[in-house]
Amino acid sequence: MAKKPVRIKDIAKAAGVSIGTVDRVLHNRGNVSEDALKRVNEVLDKNEYHPNLIARSLGSKRDYKIAALLPNHLNDDYWGLAYQGIELAKPEWLHYSVHIVAYEFDPDLASSFQEASSKALKSKPDGVLIAPILYNETFPFFKNLADKAIPFVLFNTNIIESNALSFIGQDLYHSGRLAGELTCLGQTGEGQFGVLHVDEDLNDSIHLVQKENGFRDFIAERYPFTHTIVSLNRTSSSDFSFKKKLANLLSQPDLKGIFVSSSRGTETAAYFLKEYGKKEIRMVGYDLLEKNIAYLKNGIIDFLIHQKPQQQAIEGINCLANHLIFKKEAKRVNLFPLEVITSQNLESYIANQAEHTVINISVK
Amino acid sequence: MAKKPVRIKDIAKAAGVSIGTVDRVLHNRGNVSEDALKRVNEVLDKNEYHPNLIARSLGSKRDYKIAALLPNHLNDDYWGLAYQGIELAKPEWLHYSVHIVAYEFDPDLASSFQEASSKALKSKPDGVLIAPILYNETFPFFKNLADKAIPFVLFNTNIIESNALSFIGQDLYHSGRLAGELTCLGQTGEGQFGVLHVDEDLNDSIHLVQKENGFRDFIAERYPFTHTIVSLNRTSSSDFSFKKKLANLLSQPDLKGIFVSSSRGTETAAYFLKEYGKKEIRMVGYDLLEKNIAYLKNGIIDFLIHQKPQQQAIEGINCLANHLIFKKEAKRVNLFPLEVITSQNLESYIANQAEHTVINISVK
DNA sequence: AGTAAATTTGTGTGCGCACACAATAAAACA
DNA sequence: TGTTTTATTGTGTGCGCACACAAATTTACT
Secondary structure, X not given: OOOOOOOHHHHHHHHOOXXXXXXXXXXXXXXXXXXXXXXXXXXXXXXXXXXXXXXXXXXXXXXXXXXXXXXXXXXXXXXXXXXXXXXXXXXXXHOOOEEEEEEEEOOOOHHHHHHHHHHHHHOOOOEEEEOOOOHHHHHHHHHHHHHOOOOEEEEOOOOHHHOOOEXXXXXXXXXXXXXXXXXXXXXXXXXXEEEEEEOOOHHHOHXXXXXXXXXXXXXXXXXXXXXXXXXXXXXXXXXXHHHHHHHHHHHOOOEEEEEEOXXXXXXXXXXXXXXXXXXXXXXXXXXXXXXXXXHHHOOOOOEEEEOOHHHHHHHHHHHHHHXXXXXXXXXXXXXXXXXXXXXXXXXXXXXXXXXXXXXXXOOO | OOOOOOOHHHHHHHHOOOHHHHHHHHOOOXXXXXXXXXXXXXXXXXXXXXXXXXXXXXXXXXXXEEEEEEEOOOOOHHHHHHHHHHHHHHHHHHOXXXXXXXXXXXXXXXXXXXXXXXXHHHOOOOEEEEOOOOHHHHHHHHHHHHHOOOXXXXXXXXXXXXXXXXXXXXXXXXXXXXXXXXXXXXXXXXXXXXXXXXXXXHXXXXXXXXXXXXXXXXXXXXXXXXXXXXXXXXXXXXXXXXXXXXXXXHHOOOEEEEEEOOHHHHHHHHHHHHHOOOOOOEEEEEOXXXXXXXXXXXXXXXXXXXXXXXXXXXXXXXXXXXXXXXXXXXXXXXXXXXXXXXXXXXXXXHHHHOOXXXXXXXXX
């Protein structure tokens, strides 16, 4: 009844060798006779051994360093949340002698990224977590990491060609499709939809383009009435032509809804919607930032898609740490569900958020 | 820089006593002189010691038994998922010498519950996880557990007066409100709404009543047009009056939407909607059961609220096991977020679901 | 004081694993 | 055959904690 998990010791006894030999077989350390190897492997096949990760971690004395590269959190609540996640992971992993250091950069300055990344490299990290939002700038860095054989994990934005250990985040195309669905829902008749990008360089931001594509595709497939989709892009906060174009869009009587592609932009767009008294227009944006929450509560925003930056960062760290300490193989892609927040389930998310820190040791 | 966590050994050295004494102080085992006690406590205050839970678990040789009480999973996909969660937790916790046994009962038979619960008790469990869906029948059982000082955790349905170690699940009133919001969304004009309960004894099922109340309250507060809410209750699959009433409801031209209060009912209701060709009617139900997923995909169902029975069961087990092994104090209430599933974010949930097993050791 | 009893304190062991190192066996050489 | 080298195998130690037990100290009692 009380079936105990098999230990190295059990394997050793069954195979008629010492635990040292089993250990060598398990870790491919060589120096094992063919005969012993065969016998151990036979026992191994029959008994399906899983190492006790707990015990494994206790013994290892080695120190590990993980560098986290992400946009500066001071002026951006979204990255602030990611940063929070990293801060939460820190003390948890300290018990395992994993030291986490964040390196932040200005997302609008390629040079800033280069600086941060070279700093990170200089610290000789054993693993790197990175939010590769600057598509073009990150490639040389990946190359560098690969040369040094430093494992790295991406979060927030996926770059498939990067050959990263793992990507953690959402499927942004389907995120856009979901936004499309939420925008159309219950609506009928001819009209216009708006897609807003705020303060981002679209050439360097594939993630936002993916969202827009998803949005457009969904509406094209599923909205059965004649319609147009207007895409507006604010390049900076002093971009007055944007303001004018937006004012014009908002004044259209047949405007059905607005989709904003980023969390920061959501706040800005909501502000304008409120300003122009367009509360009734359907609006979908991103993330549980403080202001977005307020706009959701008072009905300006109808839906927020929750990207969980905090959890993404935490799981990124967990993935790396598990890989380093426990040699656990990482999932190549860890896609978060696309969570829909409305005024009525908001509280349930906020209440739940604080809690789940977590080190996640799962016994394969 | 590399700040190591303090260990018992460190405390001992700082206080000028042996680790045995520190151990006695930490566990209130007594047999410590006032003098030593004071010195150890002083050091403890200054250094904020957190036990290394990993190491703690290694040392303890004790075996623990957890009994899980839930409705039979064979004829019910919802409880099937909960059962799956328990099955997933089993091997994970085996490493810590925690043995989990499920005791199932027929949710329509009070006697069956009594039988299962007494069986569970006979096994002398160290902790019990229970889905208390039979409001009246569970009370004597709680009393029994309390007398024997066996900690227990509720999931799925909360019974506040139970004095359980923890409740894991959702706020059902707000779940109903959310359903209301999703049902109204984008709708205008006078009309009717339907609330459907299927195959449940409402007198013994406060959880469904809570949902209906939430639904009614939301619509009363937020739907600005004249409306009526019709509540239908199918007592059994051979209840023909229900079928007639439902057919009548569905034929109303001003029917705005349908809310079904349970996952099993969702499937049934969707079937009728399809049968009567009422695809366009807004419908909100519960859970990612196979058939519900199909109805969501083909547009009969518009929204599913995800109760995550699997995760609830897992977290329930985790809560108990952490409490038993690590003496971690449990959160009194662990409310899951109310997750909204649509045709467009469905896949992201399904893809994500398989993965997260988990033992969750968090270092306080 | 001398012994017994009670109180307080310190030490040793094991949990399962990784890894260093010692011990043994086998092969190579003189 | 003896000695060295090399291949193989076994043993010991520590990780941090809990807990059992032994040792040291204090207190009670004759």
